[in-house]
Amino acid sequence: MPADKPHSLFQGRRDLARAAAGSLLLGWPNAGPLPAAFGDGLKALNAKPAAGKASGRAKACIVLFMWGGPAQQDTWDMKPGAPLEFRGQFQPISTTVPGLQICEHLPKLAARAEQLCVIRSMTHDDVNHTTAPHWLLTGRKSPGDTGLPLDRDWPSIGSVLSQHGHGSGPLPPFVSMMPVVPNGAPRFVEQSHGQGAGWLGPVYNPLRIDADASLPDYKVGEFALQPDLSADRLQRRQSLNSALQSAISSSPDSSSVVGLNEQYRRAFELLASPHVTAAFDLSQESAATRERYGMNIHGQSVLQARRLVEAGVPIVTVFWPNDGITNVSVYWDTHSRNFIDLSTRLCPVTDQAFSALLDDLSERNLLDETLVLWTGEMGRTPRVGQSVVGGAGAGKDGRDHWPKLFSSVLAGGGIRGGAVYGASDRYAAEPADSPVSPADLVATIYHQLGIDPHSLIYDRLGRPVTLCEGQVLHSLL
Numbered sequence: 001m002p003a004d005k006p007h008s009l010f011q012g013r014r015d016l017a018r019a020a021a022g023s024l025l026l027g028w029p030n031a032g033p034l035p036a037a038f039g040d041g042l043k044a045l046n047a048k049p050a051a052g053k054a055s056g057r058a059k060a061c062i063v064l065f066m067w068g069g070p071a072q073q074d075t076w077d078m079k080p081g082a083p084l085e086f087r088g089q090f091q092p093i094s095t096t097v098p099g100l101q102i103c104e105h106l107p108k109l110a111a112r113a114e115q116l117c118v119i120r121s122m123t124h125d126d127v128n129h130t131t132a133p134h135w136l137l138t139g140r141k142s143p144g145d146t147g148l149p150l151d152r153d154w155p156s157i158g159s160v161l162s163q164h165g166h167g168s169g170p171l172p173p174f175v176s177m178m179p180v181v182p183n184g185a186p187r188f189v190e191q192s193h194g195q196g197a198g199w200l201g202p203v204y205n206p207l208r209i210d211a212d213a214s215l216p217d218y219k220v221g222e223f224a225l226q227p228d229l230s231a232d233r234l235q236r237r238q239s240l241n242s243a244l245q246s247a248i249s250s251s252p253d254s255s256s257v258v259g260l261n262e263q264y265r266r267a268f269e270l271l272a273s274p275h276v277t278a279a280f281d282l283s284q285e286s287a288a289t290r291e292r293y294g295m296n297i298h299g300q301s302v303l304q305a306r307r308l309v310e311a312g313v314p315i316v317t318v319f320w321p322n323d324g325i326t327n328v329s330v331y332w333d334t335h336s337r338n339f340i341d342l343s344t345r346l347c348p349v350t351d352q353a354f355s356a357l358l359d360d361l362s363e364r365n366l367l368d369e370t371l372v373l374w375t376g377e378m379g380r381t382p383r384v385g386q387s388v389v390g391g392a393g394a395g396k397d398g399r400d401h402w403p404k405l406f407s408s409v410l411a412g413g414g415i416r417g418g419a420v421y422g423a424s425d426r427y428a429a430e431p432a433d434s435p436v437s438p439a440d441l442v443a444t445i446y447h448q449l450g451i452d453p454h455s456l457i458y459d460r461l462g463r464p465v466t467l468c469e470g471q472v473l474h475s476l477l
């Protein structure tokens with residue numbers, strides 16, 4: 001049986017609102033599986049939310065996931081005193097924080113370093129691109145190898161927030177930006193673990209947006225009533241659905257549809273209040289604002305994330321896009337052309353989008369309540385041209401996979417800015433001080449979002465397990 005995956009709204013008549021407006025209730029329950037965004041059929045789990053709450057101050061979270069693994073020593077953790085074969089070709093530049101230097105190709109972020117908390121001692125032991133993201137997105141090591149179905153994963157941060165009832169109104173509580181580039185490089189990111197609800201159940205999967213937000217015809221699903229469906233007919237369908245749900249809730253099998261009521265409610269509200277879909281309409285942004293983020297796939301995806309958070313979506317994950325480049329290193333996976341790609345298509349794009357996001361959130365008084373995480377799933381080898389067991393090799397101008405050390409960056413949401421946490425050794429190979437596991441990072445994020453990371457969550461069989469076993473990094477707060 002195929003694994004449950006986070007699903008796209010960009011699938012014709014399977015689109016979220018089109019399904020709700022059209023045949024969502026017609027012939028139910030014999031009409032076949034429901035759209036993924038509404039729970040992917042009748043397999044919703046009777047999962048119980050954890051009772052504990054933390055005293056966090058963030059109301060929302062934007063995760064900028066640099067899939068592929070950015071080179072720590074060529075971005076946030078420069079080693080100018082190391083030999084050339086370790087330090088690489090780039091020069092460090094000063095930032096607005098005394099003593100903090102970062103890569104010369106991140107000048108906009110250097111000018112905003114007082115808002116950033118750079119963690120230079122991230123570490124784990126998973127060298128695989130498809131399983132390592134699981135650790136960063138869930139706080140748990142992947143339960144198996146790359147062939148394991150995604151529905152066996154631990155639930156992602158966004159899915160846990162969804163299950164805890166974060167968010168309100170018709171907009172989905174968890175959105176994932178994963179744009180598709182036609183005829184582009186392999187879509188390995190689709191196979192990566194930890195991006196969805198896993199065993200928590202597909203009803204908590206993210207609303208995945210595959211559309212390229214930089215295109216003039218960018219559109220997310222169909223959010224308008226079909227011509228033959230009047231508001232009165234929609235209201236009658238909603239009443240019918242309410243009656244059906246009431247009948248089902250008293251049946252012995254009611255647990256199989258737990259959670260669908262909330263999905264139906266959001267769908268009907270979405271169609272009854274079309275103004276909320278303005279959150280997906282980037283044309284409402286000024287040309288200057290759009291250009292500030294960068295008129296490229298990643299930049300516009302980050303702008304879309306800001307609009308969604310501003311509209312009330314609690315968490316948005318923006319995956320670094322498939323660039324459509326098949327003859328060079330893809331994503332941040334710089335096995336070759338490390339310095340060419342970082343200086344041209346990687347660092348400048350993230351520098352522009354991340355800095356624009358910081359400015360935009362600040363100007364809208366949203367940064368203090370919006371936690372931003374910039375991270376990849378691993379780092380790169382200390383020495384240029386170095387290959388490692390389990391990696392994919394490295395050309396003479398590239399760096400291989402290296403999970404023993406990498407950098408992650410936090411901003412906003414109650415995180416102390418202008419700070420560096422942890423340190424690496426002289427070759428940026430291993431932590432030299434205060435190692436941080438992905439579990440610690442995720443525990444800190446949960447804490448800031450008001451969820452006790454050590455509270456209980458229930459698996460498929462109703463067994464209680466600890467949500468996250470990491471330690472909150474209180475010194476960052």
